[in-house]
Amino acid sequence: MAGVKPAGSWTHAYWRMVAWDFADLRLYLPVLSAVLVLQGAGLALGVGLLFGTVPRTAAVFLVTGAPVMNLITAGLIFEPQLVAEQRTRGSYEFLQSLPVPRSAAALAWYTVALVTALPAVALTLLTGVARYHLDLTVTPMVVPAMLLTCLTGVLLGLAVAHGVTAPMVAMLLSTTLIFVMTGFSPVALPADQLPGWLASVNQWLPFGPMATIVRGALVSGVASEVPRSYLVVTAWAAGSALVVAWAQGHRR
Amino acid sequence: MDGEGLFRADSVTKVYPNGIRANDGISLHVAPGEVYGLLGPNGAGKTTLVKQVIGLLKPTSGRITLGSRDLVADPAAARQLCSYLPQAQVPIDSFRAREAIVLCGRVRGGGRVEVERQADELVEALDLGQWRDKRGIGLSGGVKRLVGFAMVTVCPGKLVILDEPTNDVDPLRRRLLWEQVRRLGDRGVAVLLVTHNVLEAEKAVDRLAVIDDGRLIAEGTPSAMKAHDRGHLRLQLMIAPGRDAPALPPFAQRSNLVGRNLMTVIAQQDAAIGISWAEEVIAGGAAEEYALSATSLEDAYIELTGHNSGNGGDADPGDIGG
Numbered sequence: 001m002a003g004v005k006p007a008g009s010w011t012h013a014y015w016r017m018v019a020w021d022f023a024d025l026r027l028y029l030p031v032l033s034a035v036l037v038l039q040g041a042g043l044a045l046g047v048g049l050l051f052g053t054v055p056r057t058a059a060v061f062l063v064t065g066a067p068v069m070n071l072i073t074a075g076l077i078f079e080p081q082l083v084a085e086q087r088t089r090g091s092y093e094f095l096q097s098l099p100v101p102r103s104a105a106a107l108a109w110y111t112v113a114l115v116t117a118l119p120a121v122a123l124t125l126l127t128g129v130a131r132y133h134l135d136l137t138v139t140p141m142v143v144p145a146m147l148l149t150c151l152t153g154v155l156l157g158l159a160v161a162h163g164v165t166a167p168m169v170a171m172l173l174s175t176t177l178i179f180v181m182t183g184f185s186p187v188a189l190p191a192d193q194l195p196g197w198l199a200s201v202n203q204w205l206p207f208g209p210m211a212t213i214v215r216g217a218l219v220s221g222v223a224s225e226v227p228r229s230y231l232v233v234t235a236w237a238a239g240s241a242l243v244v245a246w247a248q249g250h251r252r
Numbered sequence: 253m254d255g256e257g258l259f260r261a262d263s264v265t266k267v268y269p270n271g272i273r274a275n276d277g278i279s280l281h282v283a284p285g286e287v288y289g290l291l292g293p294n295g296a297g298k299t300t301l302v303k304q305v306i307g308l309l310k311p312t313s314g315r316i317t318l319g320s321r322d323l324v325a326d327p328a329a330a331r332q333l334c335s336y337l338p339q340a341q342v343p344i345d346s347f348r349a350r351e352a353i354v355l356c357g358r359v360r361g362g363g364r365v366e367v368e369r370q371a372d373e374l375v376e377a378l379d380l381g382q383w384r385d386k387r388g389i390g391l392s393g394g395v396k397r398l399v400g401f402a403m404v405t406v407c408p409g410k411l412v413i414l415d416e417p418t419n420d421v422d423p424l425r426r427r428l429l430w431e432q433v434r435r436l437g438d439r440g441v442a443v444l445l446v447t448h449n450v451l452e453a454e455k456a457v458d459r460l461a462v463i464d465d466g467r468l469i470a471e472g473t474p475s476a477m478k479a480h481d482r483g484h485l486r487l488q489l490m491i492a493p494g495r496d497a498p499a500l501p502p503f504a505q506r507s508n509l510v511g512r513n514l515m516t517v518i519a520q521q522d523a524a525i526g527i528s529w530a531e532e533v534i535a536g537g538a539a540e541e542y543a544l545s546a547t548s549l550e551d552a553y554i555e556l557t558g559h560n561s562g563n564g565g566d567a568d569p570g571d572i573g574g
Binding site: 012013016017019020023024025026027028086089090091093094095096097098099100101251252 | 268269303306307308309310327328331332334335336337338339340341342343345346347351352355356358359360361387389400409
């Protein structure tokens with residue numbers, strides 16, 4: 001009799017969903033990668049064009065902050081927009097009905113986001129270093145720093161995507177978060193250039209601490225409070241994961 | 253009745269937070285190998301019921317089980333045991349048709365060789381060969397629907413839920429799809445078929461239920477549902493454009509108007525005078541043609557619900573007598 005097979009192990013489900021996501025996005029991933037490169041390298045080069053001469057400290061913040069934006073944007077923008085489109089077109093329920101553990105599907109999407117973001121991160125760094133003649137002192141901590149930053153961006157995106165059921169609201173929220181990250185967070189600029197109250201708020205928001213842990217692994221002597229930043233980012237990742245678990249487990 | 257693979261809904265009620273009672277105490281069962289139709293007009297509560305089966309919604313009260321598994325308490329088991337083709341198109345824009353079928357079978361836990369063999373069989377059986385390696389973005393709605401059907405049946409769960417599977421599908425391939433639905437039953441899969449297309453359901457299902465306004469109002473085999481109309485015929489008139497429907501003769505037991513299509517039910521012994529009446533109407537220019545045929549499940553359905561099925565007409569049904 002058909003229909004009695006178990007859907008396989010968690011690992012099986014994870015790899016099947018990685019294959020599914022890559023196939024599903026194959027028409028768009030090259031565009032998404034290009035957008036990320038334009039975002040990162042564009043920011044690094046654009047500021048140089050605007051001001052002509054950029055002080056070394058500002059250049060360091062700019063060049064080490066732009067890749068952080070790459071790592072966050074992949075998860076924070078693309079997933080809510082994809083899910084919003086699925087909800088609008090009615091295909092969300094088909095995907096939710098597949099016999100795949102939610103954690104396997106989330107990790108599969110994290111893998112896709114990472115693979116999409118990392119080439120942009122590399123190109124952004126290379127472009128910035130070449131433009132501003134910087135010497136990076138990359139440590140092995142760059143691996144956990146970038147993995148955790150991308151993971152937190154993905155989990156924030158999943159929390160918005162699945163926690164906010166109105167597609168337009170989800171898209172607006174994710175776009176707002178990107179604006180907050182770009183304009184009101186110490187990602188590509190030092191925190192002391194922000195108003196005091198905004199700098200204080202940013203100590204508890206995820207974006208500044210994400211930039212701190214990545215920057216701390218790329219250049220020495222610039223980032224401070226790195227262990228605390230790891231704690232803040234990890235807390236945001238854990239909190240977002242809880243929201244995702246609740247949103248996907250909660251049935252109306 | 254009980255046993256492994258038996259699907260059962262017991263007194264399922266769903267009341268949304270806004271107070272709308274979408275399902276009201278629905279009880280039904282589907283045995284392994286059985287094709288069970290869920291009929292009803294738009295908004296009757298059919299899709300709400302299947303979303304509760306697959307774990308996308310939670311019943312306000314009632315039980316939903318498949319064999320010994322409680323699908324309400326364990327939605328992960330529901331996803332594992334049930335395959336679901338929703339009313340909306342499956343998201344396959346970037347996929348090639350066969351690739352989507354194979355990948356879905358693999359996601360459902362099928363082995364590569366077996367899934368590929370089944371996928372090739374389905375592509376052939378549904379006459380999808382010319383689109384086999386075409387991307388979804390370039391496929392018509394009907395072909396996408398067939399690919400979606402193949403995706404959910406290539407490695408089926410114990411219960412396959414098909415929500416309006418023939419939407420947009422051309423008549424020839426509809427027949428092929430219904431053959432595959434029957435084949436699922438032959439393989440021991442329970443099939444829950446949601447449709448408002450009564451004529452098609454009549455040929456495809458073993459048993460069916462009619463849902464209206466959230467309640468199950470009739471259940472049985474297609475023959476049993478039609479038993480009420482035994483000894484009756486359907487007399488159908490195509491009203492001429494711009495003309496009003498004619499006054500009904502006294503022997504018309506009930507009637508219904510969809511667009512320009514006037515359907516009446518008459519007793520068998522009134523066939524001769526019915527034909528005479530129809531020819532008079534045509535001669536008077538009020539109608540263009542008529543047809544006399546056996547009553548169908550649709551006639552029983554109309555009587556039960558007061559609604560027409562989705563088989564024809566472009567206007568809201570209007571009951572004009574009976």
